[in-house]
Amino acid sequence: MAKAAAKTNAASPSVERRPALAGRAVSAAGVKVEILPPAERISLRAPQASLAALSKALGVTLPAKPKTSATKGGRTALWLGPDEWLIIDEAGKDPLADCAKVSALHSAVGISHRNVAISVTGPAAAVTVNAGCPQDLSLDAFPVGAASRTILGKSEIVLMRTAADAFRVECWRSLSDYVFTLLSEAASDAAN
Amino acid sequence: MLLIRCPYCEEERPELEFRNAGEAHIARSANIAAESDDDFEKFFFIRANPKGVIYERWRHIHGCARFFNAVRDTVTDKFVMTYKAGEPKPEKLPGASK
């Protein structure tokens, strides 16, 4: 496979990185909504035959079951579609570089800056997300580790349950203001 | 809001995640450039619009992003069944009105 814009180690940035909404957080009774720090992300597309090689290179087994995810060593692979995974690395390692070593058929595209992550935590987390997300977020229907692309109000999001009372919401950068504001407003109503 | 079963996600999901994509089982000719005007008209412009069972394409655009096929009854607005893109038109329909 062709290499994507591989990171050269030549220079470090001489300009600062300004993540969207950095540091924003809102607390309400029973729930906290906060912007998470930047992470490395790729959109990984591949046929069945390539999954073993890619899983090995990434160090995490790409889940095959709909609405699931797998996490290992700070790296999470979310099943988004039958040939699509969102890889999120929070350990500072570059999954794009890992995939570049794989010769099996696949497409890896860097989207670290495309997405913004928002955490929603607390006993009222599910109710908060349900203010705009029409999916059943009970633990039976959406257990810990469940992940899905879905809708929040008028924005598309990727939703993952990281704990019984915690969700990670990923959205596109320019929609993060909308998504964060909606979650914040929903949070203030969630405990009522 | 309807619930629609996505054949790739293997569960019913809220309609908000989906988008209709028109009539199903209208294949683009592999040699479309050589098609007659009449054939092209049938392929591109003519649609069935039946009262009753209709074969449609839907896309789980805010889910797994896959296009798939659905059988829907336009009288009851109920989905009879859904199946993956590329699969043949089902011969037998479960519980459809005539």
Add this chain to the structure above:
Amino acid sequence: MNAAFRIPGAGRLSQAKTASFSFDDKSYTGIEGDTLASALLANGVHLVGRSFKYHRPRGFLSAGAEEPNALVQIVRDDARKTPNVRATVQELYDGLTANSQNRWPSLAFDVGAVNDIASPLFSAGFYYKTFMWPKSAWKNLYEPKIRAAAGLGVSPDKPDPDHYAARYAHCEVLVLGGGAAGIAAALAAAETGARVILADEQAEFGGSLRFESGAKIDGENGYSWAQAAVAKLKAMDNVRVLSRTTAFGYYAQNFVGLVERVSDHLKSPGRELARERLWQVRARRVVIATGAIERHMVFANNDRPGVMLASAARTYLNHFGVAVGRNVGVYTANDSAYAAAIDLKKAGVNVAAIVDLRDNPSGPVIDEARALGIEINFGRAVVSAGGKLRVSSMTVQPKNGGGERTIPVDAILMSAGWTPSVHLFSQSRGKVAFNDETKRFVPGTYAQDCVSVGACNGTDGLSATVDEAYAAGAKAAKDAGAKTGKGIKPKVDASESWSRGMLGAAPGAGPGTTVKAFVDFQNDVTAKDIRQAVHEGMRSIEHVKRFTTNGMATDQGKTSNMHGLAIAAEELGKPIPQVGLTTFRAPYTPVTFGSIVGHARGALFDPTRRTATHGWAASHGAVFEDVGQWKRAWYFPKAGEDMHAAVDRECVTVRKTAGLFDASTLGKIEVVGPDAAKFMELLYTNPWEKLEPGRCRYGIMLREDGFIYDDGVVGRLAPDRFHVTTTTGGAPRVMHHMEDYLQTEFPHLNVWLTSITEQWAVIAVQGPKSRDIIAPLVEGIDMSDEALPHMSVREGRICGVPTRLFRMSFTGERGFEVNVPADYGEAVWEALWAEGQKHGAAAYGTETMHVLRAEKGYIIVGQDTDGTVTPNDAGLDWAVGKKKTDFVGIRGLARPDLVAKGRKQLVGLKTKDPKVVLEEGAQIVADPKQAIPMKMIGHVTSSYWSENCGRSIALALVAGGRDRMGETLYVPMPNGTIEVEVTGMVFVDEKGERLNG
């Protein structure tokens, strides 16, 4: 101090907790837990409104959501003035301010009441018959007058300061209605561990147990049992109990809309509290336990204040401790009104007489009433109510005629029987069935996974209701996949009878009479009106309804539908089921716009998307324009500049030195895989296989019909990797279009698409100095014209940040588009800006971008094209691969119409007067002297003042345009006709030398 009609010891409210309120500027005192209705009644106030059409004085008919008369305006402040609030459901809070509606100058003396005297003029179908001619009067006279007279109350004229919440919820069993049936069903379902939601529209649960003093369950008074059962449910983790919550709509697949009134009952709700909360519930099973609504008797002047439903009077007494009068009469056709007489009598109220239409009924309640010494008249009718602002008497007559007798009363309690509330069942698309024996419509064929229980199912008697509901609750949970519960069914020890009654006009208001016997109070429809509708040819109940407006008010005919139907059926001589029942539609009771809108207002109405450099642009004075959801910098005025001055300066600066432009909103798609070029060949008109990695090409995408769908520059990063750009507005649909073909027509291709629109911030640096500005910041890319010619792309670093550097131009100048990861966008922009300052570069916005591209004749898809323009029409035939055997649109391009002569073609226009700037969209004609309607041969698609050209420029679609070069055409405008000359599309640097200048 107790209000005059509050009975000490009666009711369930704590008399210690008083609340003061005002009605029509007069102050009163009520008790916490009162409704506005019960508080007014406690103060002896019955007159609360004027009717819609005749302005007749009206009081309280009911004690619940079915109320058609007592509609008031609740005023919290200037912005919170809610009209048409039913006083019977508005809970009292200290300081509540309410006003009556539809009266002037006052409630007791209302000028509009002349309509009542003139009522023969306002018969059924009045509007349809009266306002027919002259036609012109509709616009100038009738409509404004009718509009002024229509509607009740006053809308607030300020934005709603309240906020509204929304929530999706899922459960196994949703129980609608919190009376004995709903509670029993919820208990049974909850005990299985299934997720249960129980909703009731009242502040307290219990439903009719609020007034049914004779009910006993599990050894307790019915109401107390209900409270204990609800407390038990609330304590369960798997149950959500929602009071003050109305199920207003039942939609497909058990999707039910509930509105919870969160703070309308509070004196000063905290800002954090939503006013209302919309619940959109998806339930595996729904148990409908919505009870029944009592019907009134249809007799002359049955609308006088003080004439009300018997169950309402009982509710006011048994729940609120209020007597609705001191000397009441009862008019009934069934047993249940006897209980009201008995309760009131026992509370010390005189019951003047019970008038019972039935000939010889018997039963325990009749015996009890008789034992209490109440006068009972069988086989008699109340033929008229006396009094005007308040009922003062009832005139009684044997039902088959005979001597009249007038009995003084100050209230009449009536009951014609009970109508099962099948509204939600009917909304679920269930079909009702008419039970001929009990003369009522009950649920027949179910369309969804729901079940009706109790009174709404036509089940009579509390014992049967609780048995049925408990079993249904358990079954619903089981059917939804829950385990079997271990609960104990509540045991009913005593209950009352609600069966039977009558439908239609009572004696004295039947055929041949013209008295005002109201069927529909809210819309002022009388029995006579219904009969008239039939006489005038209406045969279907749907037509009768529309002709008379029976049941069409906001109460949706909760009390009137069955009477109206029976009267129409009698007049038509048909059985009731053959005349049909009108369809029940959502909402069950009125729903505020706020609750439907929910969070989606203000900043949350629609996402506002901002690019990474938005902050910089804002702080440098940018004026923004909306492009879809995006905010884009439109122009950057300096102090003292208007838009034209700013745009002129920006345009000149870019061509003289350089300009910086934020192009981040352009759609970007990464196309990756060994078949990437093959896929591009199929989706774009251009050839791609031979495009070298590192080079770019302007691509055109068609729909299958041959018309231009999108365009953009595509860079080939590697043999199997393309960086595709799309228009800003086209980004999502182009992605959808590409995915559609990839997944369904070309699934054999090994290629994948990823949206990278938001991964990369894009800074366009355009102008003769552009390379000088960028070069000092770039590492690893040879910026020479030889190494990086026009239309090429390189990956490297800028400011130490990874970049995809495009050499391309949308201005006709030497130009670059610097792609950097979005979080670095603003900082890299600042670095480029600092370099640019050394050369006198300007920041420019979308307006300048538009002008500069028009000067070069570059099209904008969606502005210069409109979905009916082919590449040839747009002068872009060169971009269509002539040797290609397939691409989307190839067959469409060969359609006869698309190859015909005389198609509209894109050309340039120059006005004869260079100072005149054409209007975009203006129509073009060949001969301005022809008669109107003129033959329009095209229209202006783009038009600007070009400071670089020193004149106006325009692009236009003109029939046969390219054959008209040099011709004079005309643009007729309201202020005169503008002469234009047809020209080529390029106004600046026709040879394209500046791309390397």
